[in-house]
Every structure is written in C-alpha cells, then in structure tokens.
Amino acid sequence: APDAIISIDGNARILLVNPAATRIFGWDVSEMIGQRLTILLPQFELAEPLSGCELIGRRKDGTEFSAEVVFGAVSGGDQNSFTGFVRDISERKRAEAVLQRSESYLAEAERLSQAGSWALDVDRLEPIYWSAEMFRIFGLPPADNPPSSERISKFFDPEAWARSLKRVETARRKKIKYDDEFSLILPDGSSRMIRVAGHPVLNAEGDVIELVGTTIDVTEQHQARAALLSAFDEIKRSEDQLRLMVDSIPGLVSASSATGELELVNRPFLEYTGKTERFKKRPWVHPDDLESMERLWRHSIETGDPYVNELRLRRSDGVYRWFHSRAMPLRDAEGRIVRWYLLATDIEDRKNAEEALRRTQARLSRATQLATVGELAAAIAHEVNQPLSAVVGNGHACLRWLSVFPPNLAKAQEAAERIIRDGKHAGEVVRRVRALFRRTTGEKIAFNLNEVIVEVLHLIIGDATRRSIIVEIDLDKNLPSVVGDRVQLQQVIFNLVLNGVEAMDPVVDRPKRLLIRSARESTDAVVVEIRDHGVGIEDPEKVFEAFFTTKGNGMGMGLAICRSIIDAHHGRLWVAPSEGPGARVCFTIPYEVQ
Numbered sequence: 001a002p003d004a005i006i007s008i009d010g011n012a013r014i015l016l017v018n019p020a021a022t023r024i025f026g027w028d029v030s031e032m033i034g035q036r037l038t039i040l041l042p043q044f045e046l047a048e049p050l051s052g053c054e055l056i057g058r059r060k061d062g063t064e065f066s067a068e069v070v071f072g073a074v075s076g077g078d079q080n081s082f083t084g085f086v087r088d089i090s091e092r093k094r095a096e097a098v099l100q101r102s103e104s105y106l107a108e109a110e111r112l113s114q115a116g117s118w119a120l121d122v123d124r125l126e127p128i129y130w131s132a133e134m135f136r137i138f139g140l141p142p143a144d145n146p147p148s149s150e151r152i153s154k155f156f157d158p159e160a161w162a163r164s165l166k167r168v169e170t171a172r173r174k175k176i177k178y179d180d181e182f183s184l185i186l187p188d189g190s191s192r193m194i195r196v197a198g199h200p201v202l203n204a205e206g207d208v209i210e211l212v213g214t215t216i217d218v219t220e221q222h223q224a225r226a227a228l229l230s231a232f233d234e235i236k237r238s239e240d241q242l243r244l245m246v247d248s249i250p251g252l253v254s255a256s257s258a259t260g261e262l263e264l265v266n267r268p269f270l271e272y273t274g275k276t277e278r279f280k281k282r283p284w285v286h287p288d289d290l291e292s293m294e295r296l297w298r299h300s301i302e303t304g305d306p307y308v309n310e311l312r313l314r315r316s317d318g319v320y321r322w323f324h325s326r327a328m329p330l331r332d333a334e335g336r337i338v339r340w341y342l343l344a345t346d347i348e349d350r351k352n353a354e355e356a357l358r359r360t361q362a363r364l365s366r367a368t369q370l371a372t373v374g375e376l377a378a379a380i381a382h383e384v385n386q387p388l389s390a391v392v393g394n395g396h397a398c399l400r401w402l403s404v405f406p407p408n409l410a411k412a413q414e415a416a417e418r419i420i421r422d423g424k425h426a427g428e429v430v431r432r433v434r435a436l437f438r439r440t441t442g443e444k445i446a447f448n449l450n451e452v453i454v455e456v457l458h459l460i461i462g463d464a465t466r467r468s469i470i471v472e473i474d475l476d477k478n479l480p481s482v483v484g485d486r487v488q489l490q491q492v493i494f495n496l497v498l499n500g501v502e503a504m505d506p507v508v509d510r511p512k513r514l515l516i517r518s519a520r521e522s523t524d525a526v527v528v529e530i531r532d533h534g535v536g537i538e539d540p541e542k543v544f545e546a547f548f549t550t551k552g553n554g555m556g557m558g559l560a561i562c563r564s565i566i567d568a569h570h571g572r573l574w575v576a577p578s579e580g581p582g583a584r585v586c587f588t589i590p591y592e593v594q
Contacts, residue, residue: 001018001020001085002020003020003085003086003087004017004018004020004021004024004025004085004086004087005017005018005083005084005085006021006037006083006084006085006086007074007081007082007083008037008046008082008083008084009080009081010046010080010081010082011036012036012037013034013035013036013037014032014033014034014035014036014037014040015033015081017029017032017033021040021086024057024059024086024088025059026059026060026061027039027040027060031060039058040057040058040086041056041057041058041067041069041086042056042058043056044069046071046082052068052070053068053069054066054067054069054089055067055069057088065088065090066088066089066090066092066093067086067087067088068086068087068089069084069085069086069087070084070085071083071084072084114133114137114216114217115133115214115215115216115217116131116132116133116134116135116136116137116214116215116216117129117130117131117133117134117212117213117214117215118130118131118134118146118213118215119210119211119212120210120211120212120213121210122168122172122200122208122209122210122211125149125165125168126148126149127147127148127149128146128210129146130146130147137184137192137194137215137217138152138155138184138186139186139187139188139190140187155184155185156182156183156184156185157183157185160183163182164180164182164196167180167196167198168198168211171198171200171208171211172200172208172211175200175206175208176199177197177198177199178196178197179196179197180195180196181193181194181195181196181218182194191219192217193217193218193219193221193222194215194219195215195216195218196213196214196215196216197213197214198211198212198213198214199211199212199213225333229332229333232330249268249343250268251268251343251344251345251346252265252266252268252269252272252313252323252343252344252345253265253266253268253269253341253342253343253344254266254269254341254342254344255339255340255341256327256339256342257339257340258329258337258338258339258340260298260301260340263339269344271316272313272315272316273313273314273315273316274315274316284313284314285311285312285313285314286311286312286313286314286320288312289311289312292309292311293309293311293325296308296309297327300327300329300340301340304329304337306326306327306329307325307326307327307340308325308326308327309324309325309326310323310324310325310347311323311325313344321346321348322346322347322348322350322351323344323346323347323348324344324345325342325343325344325345326344327340327342328340328341384426387425387426388422388426390422390425390459391419391422391423391426394416394418394419394422395415395419397411397415397418398412398415398416398419401415425487443485443486444483444484444485445483445484445485446482446483447481447482447486448479448481449479449482449489449518449589450475450479450518452486452490452493453473453475453493453516453518456490456493456494456497457471457473457497457516459494460494460497460501463501464501464514467501467504467512468512469501469504469512469513469514470512470513470514471514471516472513472514472515472516473517474515474516474518475516475517475518476518476519476520479518479519479520479526480520480526481591482526482569482589482590482591483591484569484589485565485569488565488568488569489565489569489589491561491565492562492565492566492587493528493530495559495561495562496530496585496587497514497516497530499532499559499585500530500534500582500583500585501514501532502534503532503534503535503582503583504534504535505534506534506535507533507534507535507581510533510581511533512533512534513532513533514530514531514533515529515530515531515532516528516529516530517529517531521588524590524591525571525589525590525591526588526589526591527586527587528586528587528588528589529576529584529585530584530586531578531582531583531584531585532582532583533580533581533582534581534582534583535581535582536581536582536583537575540575541575543559543575544559544560544573545560562587566587566588566589569589569590570589570590571587571588571589572587572588573585573587574586574587
C-alpha cells in the first residue's frame with residue numbers, strides 16, 4: 001500500500017506499521033512500535049470512528065506535512081484496538097493552494113476589467129457556469145449555480161433576446177465565433193450595455209458540446225462614445241465657430257478625409273505656406289522627409305493608429321523649420337473613421353537648443369578626456385612601479401643564488417623565470433595604458449578569481465613573511481568564473497593586499513594577520529574580501545579620492561585606480577565595517593560583464 005497503515009491499542013500506542021509508514025515518517029519499525037501515535041500525529045485524539053480528518057504529520061527529522069487520517073475499530077477483534085491509514089496530501093494541498101490563488105487572480109482580473117466568463121450547454125440552451133463578475137454585471141447576488149435561461153431572458157427586450165438566441169444557433173451550426181452588443185434592464189431599473197463574445201467547444205467527433213465566452217460591461221465606453229459623438233455633432237452644427245476656434249490655434253491645423261486626402265487647413269497654415277485653400281498635394285514638406293512622412297501617413301490611414309512625426313516644412317519665404325506633427329482620427333457611431341485632424345507645432349527653437357546642448361556635451365566630454373591625461377600619467381607610474389619592483393627583487397635573488405658556492409642554479413633559474421614573468425607583466429600594463437590612449441577596449445576573458453588571488457600571494461608572501469605577517473586564505477572552491485581584464489583585476493588585488501600588509505607595519509602589540517576570502521556574493525556576483533589587523537581607516541570614502549594618501553611616500557592613486565577598474569567591470573569596491581582592529585576592503589564582480 002502507498003499509504004501508511006498503522007494499528008494502535010486503546011491507549012493509542014502503535015502495535016503494527018507497514019513499510020509505507022517508515023517511508024512517509026522516516027522512523028524504523030522498531031522505533032515506532034510501542035510509541036504513542038502522537039509522535040507521528042501530534043494532534044491525534046482517539047475517536048470512533050475517525051474518518052477523513054486532515055491533521056499535521058511529523059517526520060523523524062521534525063519536518064511537518066499535511067496528512068489525511070482515517071481510523072476505526074478492528075472488526076470482529078479486540079474492540080480496544082484500532083487500525084487506520086495516513087496519507088501524505090502535501091502535494092494535493094499545494095496544488096489546491098495554487099489553484100485557489102489562480103482563481104483569485106482570475107476573479108480580480110475580471111473585476112478590474114468588468115468582464116465575466118460563462119459556459120452554455122448548447123443542447124439545453126442553459127448556462128452551466130457563471131463567474132462572480134457575471135452576477136455583478138447582471139445585478140444579481142453571487143450564487144453557486146448560474147440563473148436559468150428563462151430568468152436571464154427577463155433582462156433583455158424580446159428583440160435583443162431573439163437576436164441573442166439566433167447568434168448562439170448560428171455559432172453552433174456553423175461552428176464559428178460570435179460577438180455582439182446588447183442592452184440590459186437590471187432589477188433596480190437601471191440599464192447597462194454589454195458586449196458578449198463566445199466561441200464553440202468541440203468534442204473528439206467535431207460536434208459542438210458547449211459555448212464558452214465573456215460578457216463585458218461596456219456601459220461607460222458607450223456613454224463616453226455617445227458624449228463624444230454629441231460633442232462632434234455640436235461642432236458640426238457650429239461650423240463658423242469651429243473655423244474661428246481652429247484659426248486661433250497657435251499651430252498648423254489641417255483636416256483630411258478618411259482616405260487621407262487633404263480637405264481644409266486653418267489660417268495660420270495658409271499664412272505659413274503661402275498657399276491657397278485649393279491644393280491636393282503637400283509641396284511644403286522637405287524632400288528628405290517626404291518619404292518617411294508618406295510611409296507613416298499610409299500606415300495610419302490603413303490601421304487607424306494616430307499619426308506622429310517630426311519633419312521640416314517650408315515657409316512662404318523658402319525657409320524650412322522643424323515641426324512636431326500629430327493626427328487623430330474622428331470616428332462615427334459605428335466606429336468608422338470619417339475624418340483626420342492634424343496639428344503641426346513649430347519646434348525649430350527646441351531643435352536648435354537640443355543641438356546646442358549636444359555640442360556643449362561633446363565639448364565637455366572632450367574636456368573631461370583631456371583632464372584625465374594627468375591622472376593617466378600618475379596611473380602609469382603607479383602601475384608600472386609594482387611589476388618593476390618585483391623584477392628588481394627577483395634580480396637580487398638570482399644574484400644571491402648564483403653567488404653561493406656551489407651556485408644554486410635551480411633557484412637562480414626560478415628567479416630568472418620570475419624576472420621574465422614580471423617583465424611581461426610590466427609590458428602588459430604598458431600595453432593596457434596604450435590601449436586606453438588609443439580608445440580601445442581591454443581584453444575581456446573568462447577566468448577564475450581564485451587563480452589570480454593565488455598568483456598575487458606568490459608575489460607578496462616573501463614580503464609578508466619578513467614582516468612577520470600571518471597570511472590566511474578562505475577561497476570558495478566552487479567560485480564561478482568572471483569575465484574581465486585579468487591583468488587589471490590582478491593589479492586591484494595586488495594593491496589591496498599590499499595596502500593591508502603595509503597598514504600593519506606600525507603594529508607591535510598584537511599578531512599581524514591578513515585574511516583573503518572569496519565567495520558568492522549573490523546569485524550574479526562574486527565577492528573578494530581583504531582584511532588586515534593594522535591601524536584601520538579613518539575616512540572610508542576619502543581614501544578612494546585621487547592623490548589622497550596616508551603613506552609618507554604614497555602617490556594616492558592606488559585605491560582610486562582600483563575603484564575605476566572595478567567600476568569598469570560593473571562591480572563595486574568599498575570599505576566594509578570591521579569587527580576589531582584593522583580594515584576590511586571588499587569588491588564584487590558580476591559573473592558576466594555586460
């Protein structure tokens with residue numbers, strides 16, 4: 001059996017269980033026998049019969065689940081013993097919750113859109129389903145079952161009800177959709193306009209078994225449309241007033257037929273173009289804008305979408321000026337477009353101002369680029385100094401290994417190889433700086449930050465050991481790769497580690513420790529943390545300003561450059577609060593740089 005079957009005595013102590021009970025509750029058989037059933041069902045109280053109850057089940061690991069429980073006395077046996085089953089209904093409860101939430105969303109959507117859903121049995125011509133919104137539209141209290149067709153017919157006048165039945169019959173016979181509007185008379189005497197759309201549902205044999213559809217309350221839309229049509233009718237009856245009003249608009253106003261033929265323009269339009277009222281074409285449009293204007297205008301005529309465009313129009317003296325042009329359709333009671341009204345507003349001054357602003361921005365951008373040349377010069381000195389210092393240090397080491405007797409050629413070779421590596425590193429730094437001057441992008445590749453951290457530790461470990469610094473690392477072995485400039489990020493880590501090492505030089509009363517940690521910062525970024533036990537940072541934000549330094553021989557460019565590099569990689573560099581003495585500097589890098 002897939003369900004847990006359990007026998008208990010009159011004191012609710014477990015006598016027997018089947019294998020499914022061990023799977024569901026996680027206890028071994030020997031662990032359950034003799035225990036009270038409440039270790040599995042904390043809410044259990046023995047009653048006769050106990051049928052179809054939903055209780056909370058508890059597994060051995062303490063997790064809880066929804067359970068359906070049925071218990072009864074053993075037939076023909078000891079009346080003080082009971083047997084029942086426990087079924088895990090967690091998945092069913094979750095599915096019920098999801099269904100309930102979906103139904104709630106649907107009901108809210110129907111309420112906001114004032115659209116109800118329904119289903120109709122086409123054989124009996126009786127509704128078999130109404131949503132809650134359907135009852136609201138018809139002014140009825142909610143009920144479990146929809147009203148009968150006879151009751152629904154009372155809301156329609158006879159002609160509308162006959163048309164509705166004819167629509168249903170046509171949809172059934174031809175197996176097609178239908179869409180129509182009807183007027184309702186509600187129980188309180190008010191009227192509503194509804195739009196009903198339905199389509200047939202077919203069975204496997206292709207027969208129509210029911211109609212499903214929506215009913216939308218379009219009363220407000222009809223009222224708004226009626227008010228709009230009334231307003232336009234009033235305008236039509238007052239043509240002289242309309243002409244006066246249109247002529248007073250500070251813009252070029254024109255009217256076109258439903259197919260786009262120009263019919264009339266206002267007085268400012270004639271004065272601007274210097275034309276008479278009798279014309280068919282638009283010779284005042286700039287030749288370079290004519291094709292795009294005609295394409296957009298044709299699209300609006302074909303689709304009924306509003307027309308919006310910016311184009312140049314020729315003034316009567318031959319000067320072209322920029323205009324913002326917008327056209328809206330006028331529709332009749334059936335929704336057909338009967339005319340287009342267009343307004344063109346002079347935006348020449350705005351265009352000139354925008355162009356002046358763009359030129360100013362371009363000059364400002366160039367000035368900013370020139371201003372960074374000084375910073376780049378300082379950056380070159382700062383960045384090249386580190387690998388060259390490593391070259392000098394490895395050169396001295398090579399000489400020391402060669403000067404001993406006998407010469408330690410293996411160690412000398414290692415030092416020489418490090419000299420070559422550091423020399424190449426210096427060349428890479430110079431090449432990156434040259435790339436900046438050429439306005440080219442750096443090389444972005446995928447790599448593991450842990451490997452870069454280890455490379456930096458190889459460079460710094462000797463110096464740290466001489467300073468009696470204990471270096472600890474905590475690197476996430478599953479750290480995902482990032483995409484970026486490997487050399488630049490290596491420089492960032494080197495600068496931060498070196499700052500931490502030098503910050504502990506004044507410390508004499510506590511151990512000198514340096515921690516380097518990497519981890520997943522979030523679902524889309526990794527974080528690297530460098531923490532020292534040095535003198536700390538008094539102003540966490542000011543240290544990132546260019547030329548600000550707390551070192552006697554510092555240039556104040558290290559952290560400023562580091563932040564620029566991290567920003568360029570779409571990351572973040574900051575000084576984090578530190579528990580205890582010292583400073584904690586962190587930066588993040590996304591898994592993939594856009």
